[in-house]
Amino acid sequence: MDDIAAEAGVSKPKLYRYFGDKAGLNGAVAAKLGALMWESAQVTILAEQDHAPVDDLVRSAVQSYVALVGQYPAVVRYLMANHLFQYSGSGNGGVADQLRSVMEVVADRFTESLQRVHANTSVIPLAVASILGFGLSATQWWIDSGREQGVDDKFFTAHLSETTWGIINGAAATVDVAFSRGLPFSDPGFASRLEAD
Secondary structure, rough: OOHHHHHHHHHHHHHHHHOOOHHHHHHHHHOOOOOHHHHHHOOOOOOOOOOOOOHHHHHHHHHHHHHHHHHHHHHHHHHHHHHOOOOOOOOOOOOHHHHHOOOOOOHHHHHHHHOOOOOOHHHHHHHHHHHHHOOOHHHHHHHHHHOOOOOOHHHHHHHHHHHHHHHHHHHHHHEEEEOOOOOOOOOOEEEEOOOOO
Protein backbone atom coordinates (compact mmCIF):
# COMPACT_ATOMS: atom_id res chain seq x y z
CA MET A 1 0.00 0.00 0.00
CA ASP A 2 2.94 2.33 0.72
CA ASP A 3 4.36 1.73 -2.77
CA ILE A 4 0.99 2.29 -4.44
CA ALA A 5 0.36 5.49 -2.48
CA ALA A 6 3.82 6.79 -3.38
CA GLU A 7 3.36 5.96 -7.07
CA ALA A 8 -0.08 7.61 -7.12
CA GLY A 9 1.21 10.66 -5.25
CA VAL A 10 -1.39 10.41 -2.50
CA SER A 11 -1.36 9.54 1.18
CA LYS A 12 -2.06 5.99 2.33
CA PRO A 13 -5.14 7.11 4.34
CA LYS A 14 -6.56 8.61 1.15
CA LEU A 15 -6.17 5.25 -0.60
CA TYR A 16 -7.97 3.53 2.27
CA ARG A 17 -10.70 6.17 2.22
CA TYR A 18 -11.31 5.55 -1.48
CA PHE A 19 -10.94 1.75 -1.63
CA GLY A 20 -11.85 0.79 1.94
CA ASP A 21 -9.00 -1.66 2.50
CA LYS A 22 -6.36 -3.67 0.67
CA ALA A 23 -8.97 -6.17 -0.49
CA GLY A 24 -11.00 -3.30 -1.97
CA LEU A 25 -7.98 -2.04 -3.86
CA ASN A 26 -7.20 -5.54 -5.09
CA GLY A 27 -10.78 -5.93 -6.26
CA ALA A 28 -10.66 -2.61 -8.09
CA VAL A 29 -7.46 -3.61 -9.91
CA ALA A 30 -8.98 -6.97 -10.87
CA ALA A 31 -12.18 -5.29 -12.04
CA LYS A 32 -10.26 -2.78 -14.16
CA LEU A 33 -8.22 -5.48 -15.93
CA GLY A 34 -11.38 -7.54 -16.34
CA ALA A 35 -13.15 -4.58 -17.95
CA LEU A 36 -10.24 -4.11 -20.35
CA MET A 37 -10.46 -7.79 -21.34
CA TRP A 38 -14.21 -7.55 -21.88
CA GLU A 39 -13.82 -4.41 -24.03
CA SER A 40 -11.13 -6.14 -26.06
CA ALA A 41 -13.35 -9.16 -26.61
CA GLN A 42 -16.24 -7.00 -27.77
CA VAL A 43 -14.22 -5.68 -30.72
CA THR A 44 -12.78 -9.09 -31.60
CA ILE A 45 -14.49 -12.38 -30.87
CA LEU A 46 -17.93 -11.02 -29.91
CA ALA A 47 -18.29 -8.63 -32.84
CA GLU A 48 -17.93 -10.97 -35.83
CA GLN A 49 -19.35 -14.28 -34.61
CA ASP A 50 -21.70 -14.83 -37.54
CA HIS A 51 -19.36 -13.87 -40.38
CA ALA A 52 -15.71 -14.54 -39.59
CA PRO A 53 -14.16 -18.01 -39.59
CA VAL A 54 -14.09 -19.35 -36.04
CA ASP A 55 -10.33 -19.80 -36.31
CA ASP A 56 -9.96 -16.06 -36.94
CA LEU A 57 -12.13 -15.29 -33.90
CA VAL A 58 -10.06 -17.53 -31.64
CA ARG A 59 -6.75 -16.11 -32.88
CA SER A 60 -8.00 -12.53 -32.60
CA ALA A 61 -9.26 -13.05 -29.06
CA VAL A 62 -6.04 -14.75 -27.96
CA GLN A 63 -3.96 -12.02 -29.61
CA SER A 64 -5.91 -9.34 -27.71
CA TYR A 65 -5.52 -11.27 -24.45
CA VAL A 66 -1.76 -11.67 -24.94
CA ALA A 67 -1.44 -7.96 -25.81
CA LEU A 68 -3.15 -6.99 -22.53
CA VAL A 69 -1.02 -9.40 -20.51
CA GLY A 70 2.09 -8.06 -22.25
CA GLN A 71 1.05 -4.49 -21.52
CA TYR A 72 0.35 -5.13 -17.83
CA PRO A 73 2.56 -8.09 -16.80
CA ALA A 74 3.22 -6.78 -13.29
CA VAL A 75 -0.51 -6.33 -12.69
CA VAL A 76 -1.29 -9.83 -13.99
CA ARG A 77 1.52 -11.32 -11.89
CA TYR A 78 0.22 -9.47 -8.81
CA LEU A 79 -3.35 -10.62 -9.35
CA MET A 80 -2.25 -14.21 -9.91
CA ALA A 81 -0.01 -14.19 -6.81
CA ASN A 82 -2.98 -13.00 -4.74
CA HIS A 83 -5.36 -15.53 -6.32
CA LEU A 84 -7.38 -12.74 -7.91
CA PHE A 85 -7.09 -14.19 -11.40
CA GLN A 86 -9.12 -17.23 -10.43
CA TYR A 87 -12.83 -17.57 -11.09
CA SER A 88 -14.69 -16.51 -7.95
CA GLY A 89 -18.28 -17.06 -8.99
CA SER A 90 -19.07 -13.68 -7.47
CA GLY A 91 -19.85 -12.03 -10.79
CA ASN A 92 -18.15 -8.86 -9.58
CA GLY A 93 -16.47 -8.29 -12.90
CA GLY A 94 -12.98 -9.47 -11.96
CA VAL A 95 -10.52 -10.78 -14.51
CA ALA A 96 -11.55 -14.42 -14.38
CA ASP A 97 -15.23 -13.50 -14.28
CA GLN A 98 -14.81 -11.51 -17.48
CA LEU A 99 -12.69 -14.20 -19.14
CA ARG A 100 -15.33 -16.77 -18.28
CA SER A 101 -18.11 -14.47 -19.53
CA VAL A 102 -16.39 -14.13 -22.90
CA MET A 103 -15.74 -17.85 -23.07
CA GLU A 104 -19.34 -18.67 -22.18
CA VAL A 105 -20.63 -16.54 -25.07
CA VAL A 106 -18.38 -18.49 -27.41
CA ALA A 107 -19.17 -21.79 -25.66
CA ASP A 108 -22.86 -21.17 -26.34
CA ARG A 109 -22.07 -21.04 -30.05
CA PHE A 110 -20.17 -24.33 -29.87
CA THR A 111 -23.09 -25.81 -27.92
CA GLU A 112 -25.54 -24.70 -30.64
CA SER A 113 -23.28 -26.29 -33.25
CA LEU A 114 -23.26 -29.60 -31.37
CA GLN A 115 -27.03 -29.45 -30.95
CA ARG A 116 -27.44 -29.03 -34.72
CA VAL A 117 -25.77 -32.41 -35.25
CA HIS A 118 -27.55 -33.98 -32.25
CA ALA A 119 -24.36 -34.47 -30.24
CA ASN A 120 -23.86 -34.52 -26.48
CA THR A 121 -23.17 -30.94 -25.30
CA SER A 122 -22.02 -31.77 -21.76
CA VAL A 123 -18.43 -31.73 -22.97
CA ILE A 124 -18.49 -27.93 -23.49
CA PRO A 125 -18.18 -26.84 -19.81
CA LEU A 126 -15.29 -29.29 -19.41
CA ALA A 127 -13.56 -27.78 -22.44
CA VAL A 128 -14.07 -24.24 -21.07
CA ALA A 129 -12.55 -25.22 -17.71
CA SER A 130 -9.64 -26.93 -19.48
CA ILE A 131 -8.91 -23.89 -21.68
CA LEU A 132 -9.05 -21.51 -18.70
CA GLY A 133 -6.81 -23.76 -16.61
CA PHE A 134 -4.15 -24.28 -19.24
CA GLY A 135 -4.32 -20.66 -20.39
CA LEU A 136 -3.79 -19.17 -16.94
CA SER A 137 -0.99 -21.62 -16.15
CA ALA A 138 0.76 -20.84 -19.44
CA THR A 139 0.28 -17.11 -18.86
CA GLN A 140 1.92 -17.29 -15.46
CA TRP A 141 4.91 -19.14 -16.91
CA TRP A 142 5.17 -16.63 -19.78
CA ILE A 143 5.22 -13.53 -17.59
CA ASP A 144 7.49 -15.15 -14.97
CA SER A 145 10.15 -16.56 -17.29
CA GLY A 146 8.94 -17.28 -20.82
CA ARG A 147 9.60 -13.85 -22.25
CA GLU A 148 13.12 -13.93 -20.81
CA GLN A 149 13.62 -17.27 -22.59
CA GLY A 150 12.74 -15.75 -25.95
CA VAL A 151 9.04 -16.63 -26.18
CA ASP A 152 7.70 -13.46 -27.78
CA ASP A 153 4.07 -12.29 -28.11
CA LYS A 154 3.63 -13.82 -31.56
CA PHE A 155 4.90 -17.25 -30.55
CA PHE A 156 2.91 -17.25 -27.31
CA THR A 157 -0.26 -16.23 -29.18
CA ALA A 158 0.23 -19.05 -31.68
CA HIS A 159 0.82 -21.54 -28.86
CA LEU A 160 -2.31 -20.49 -26.94
CA SER A 161 -4.41 -20.55 -30.11
CA GLU A 162 -3.27 -23.99 -31.24
CA THR A 163 -3.54 -25.50 -27.76
CA THR A 164 -7.04 -24.05 -27.42
CA TRP A 165 -7.98 -25.75 -30.68
CA GLY A 166 -6.39 -28.96 -29.42
CA ILE A 167 -8.71 -28.90 -26.41
CA ILE A 168 -11.73 -27.99 -28.55
CA ASN A 169 -11.01 -30.71 -31.10
CA GLY A 170 -10.33 -33.27 -28.39
CA ALA A 171 -13.62 -32.45 -26.69
CA ALA A 172 -15.48 -32.66 -30.01
CA ALA A 173 -13.89 -36.01 -30.85
CA THR A 174 -15.16 -37.50 -27.58
CA VAL A 175 -18.71 -36.93 -28.85
CA ASP A 176 -17.86 -38.02 -32.44
CA VAL A 177 -17.91 -34.52 -33.95
CA ALA A 178 -15.40 -32.52 -35.97
CA PHE A 179 -15.33 -28.74 -36.25
CA SER A 180 -14.23 -26.98 -39.44
CA ARG A 181 -12.37 -24.05 -37.93
CA GLY A 182 -12.14 -22.21 -41.25
CA LEU A 183 -15.93 -21.72 -41.30
CA PRO A 184 -18.08 -19.29 -39.29
CA PHE A 185 -20.38 -20.53 -36.55
CA SER A 186 -23.39 -19.78 -38.76
CA ASP A 187 -22.25 -22.18 -41.51
CA PRO A 188 -24.17 -25.50 -41.29
CA GLY A 189 -20.92 -27.30 -42.12
CA PHE A 190 -19.02 -25.93 -39.13
CA ALA A 191 -19.86 -29.05 -37.06
CA SER A 192 -20.16 -32.47 -38.63
CA ARG A 193 -20.51 -36.01 -37.36
CA LEU A 194 -17.42 -38.20 -37.57
CA GLU A 195 -17.79 -41.39 -39.59
CA ALA A 196 -17.96 -44.49 -37.40
CA ASP A 197 -15.04 -46.93 -37.84
